[in-house]
Amino acid sequence: MTRHQKIYWAGFCVVMALLIIAPLVLPEFWRRFLTEILIWGLLAMSSDILIGYTGMVSFGHSAFFGLGMYGAAAALLIVSPPNLWLAIIFGLAGAGTVALFVAYFSTRLRDIYFAITTLIFSQIFYVIIFTWTAMTGGENGLTFRRPALSFFGLFSTPFDTATLHWFVLAVVAASYLILRRIMQSPFGMVLQSIRENEPRTRAIGYPVERYKIVAVMLSGLFAGLAGVLYAIQNRFAAPDFVYFLVSGETVIFNVMGGIGTLLGPIVGAGFFLLLRELLGRLFGEQFPYLIPLGFIFIAMIIFLPQGLLGFARRWLNR
Amino acid sequence: MDAVAQFFQTFPYDQLLIQTVNGIVTGMILALVASGLTLIFGIMDVVNFAHGELFMLGAYVGVIVMVGTGSFWLALFIATLTVALIGAALQVVTLRPLIGRDPLNTILVTFGISLILQNYALWQFGPTSRKINEPITSHFILFYLEYPWYRILIAALSAVIIGGFWLFLKYSKFGVWIRATTQDRVMAQAMGIPVPLVYTGVFAIGAGMAAASGVLFAPLVGVNHTMGLDWVLKAFIVVVVGGMGNLGGSIAAAIFVSLLESYASIWVNPSQAVIVSFVVLILTLLFRPTGLFVPTPK
């Protein structure tokens, strides 16, 4: 182990330990809040694969997230008793299908065209979900019971806020490690070379389109996973979460936290949600928190384009 | 054969005509919104996510002036001017520092602006819709429908504004500057054209045109803080389908897309009819990514 690796893993363990202990010391509200940050962080992290590593800004991540939610909802409503793993499988299948569809069409396009296409795709799914009332509950969405935390018949226990937090933490941490490994693999290196210089990557002989399709699929699957977790935490699925404002917030998390770091987007989500909570407490529920947050966001793009964790980007990717 | 005959017998020809008129009316407003957007993109590579909010802001300023003075025409004028100035200020403060950076940054910044403006409108004016009364209330008979003259007036006014803008681009000094800068920014600068001023001016003009469309459209559906969202999405579609930065293409695409949506709404409800234009966009991007209404590049 190099010195860098020692410090990195030591830091990782400390943060993990703090996150594991957190539900034991935090009050109920903050326990839920922390879990939610992790879930939105996972969504933002999934979009970082595209924004930070491949150089494609997706404005359509709400579609993957939402389909993850509705997929989980389908499993939880159809199968009785509700099964956690089935919900995950259904959610991933839903998000994966949408991701394949979006990837096939949108990866032929670059830059803003990619961004606009992903946005339009997410709106297509939004309109379908919003108007297909018989299947999706339309505007009201779907509510369902939360599954129990089971492990293939070995044991089964209902979720409480603490076990849910640990479960989410385990999923998010595992996702992070997997994505980090992938981004350091030859595959991840090709993605990063697409970001740096797409024509040259193609000229060397890499099938750039195929790499991009896989990147969008990967990103969509993890976004869908975040959607499943959110559905399980909140016991509902609603079209609001497919709406493109969610995609926009995902991009904001990325920019605030620092793209191309995987961890940055989680920090960005935490920063955003904490500020929102703080503003709500200071000025009341009705306070239009997106106004000051919008100003901070704009100022960060202009003055701090690498985000909060940008300074550590090289170090984190080593 | 019977089925075909049946189809043509029961085909709602009257509705087809009504929807044609509707499509042209919304198409003209959309063209007005989209021409500002396409111009801003063409000249400075800025994808203006906040364009719909400038449209909304125009409608709100219109509401305020209407309440104060009761004059629709004054409302139209003041809203256009005010929002043009706001647009100029936004450009100077947020977009000028980004010149030379990746154009994707401009999407992010304008998305931030759109969030701020939308939430400001919600905070200031509340969630209930405001109403602007149309300046003329007479109708004419279109089949069984009493069709309001005001809708025809909107289409005509939009055409006049777009036409005036075209003349401005074609003959005025600033118009020549705009076109020269669109084609070659560096050379325009070397010819003494104050490019930063041209950028700000174009953004202001685009904002003003969006605001004018907002006021014109407001009597049809009322004014609320989310009204910009639908329009910005549609305008994006139009701008891409018409060929990014291509004014004539955008106008053609605006009418084309609006007509398709209108026809689709004969059979499905309007919120689903939107999907038609989404599909047009995707097909365009796949088969003619430079735009439907531009000559094939040589």
Add this chain to the structure above:
Amino acid sequence: MSDAPPSTQPLVLIEDVHTYYGKSHILHGVSLQIGAGEVVGLLGRNGVGKSTTLKTIMGLVQPSQGRVLLNGDPITGIPAHKLALRGIGYVPEDRRIFRLLTVMENLRTGLDRRGVTEGTKRALLDKVFKYFPVLAERRNQAGGTLSGGEQQMLAIARCMMLEPKIILLDEPTEGLMPRMVSQIGAIIDALHQENVAILLVEQNVPLTLSASQRVYIMEKGAVRHQCAASAIDVNDPVIKQYLGV
């Protein structure tokens, strides 16, 4: 050094300019000067920094070190559009006329300045139409439809609309027919008669030597030699050393 530069204050003075594109160091301390009304040739192989020198004077790239003076005033950091109005005209290498604008509109980009009277405008147009009658014929045709030689004429004419004190002329004869080349030579002479200074970047050595009073020869981002144009000819060893293939 066979010929001393003019002793009075030069129109344009470049002192020890270093310019970078990203991380690549293009100009390594270029110094040169052009007097009012003087035609100066700038020779050198491809990629030695001739065009970058012009762009640096025009304010299109910013030097990281050194300074550029116009009539004794430092102009480094002033945006190009202000320099254009202060008398620096630029005719770039690939002409870069506005292809979708008509010939007339191309000319208007330089003519619609503040403080230009209708009379001056007409006089300027008359002058370029006298030099380039073909432009008068095609005044309503889109710039992109002109031939290469006509585009070059338009680029020079457009620049003349600014009434510049100096024209930075980058490879005006590149890819032109011999007849056109001699026409360009004639127009340089005519501009010289009008006391417009020209910094001429050229691959065509005979044309440069006959049109210029002095020449600078660049190599690897620096000026290596300067002399009166009359002091050397095409077969001079200096030319062989720096330009020979």
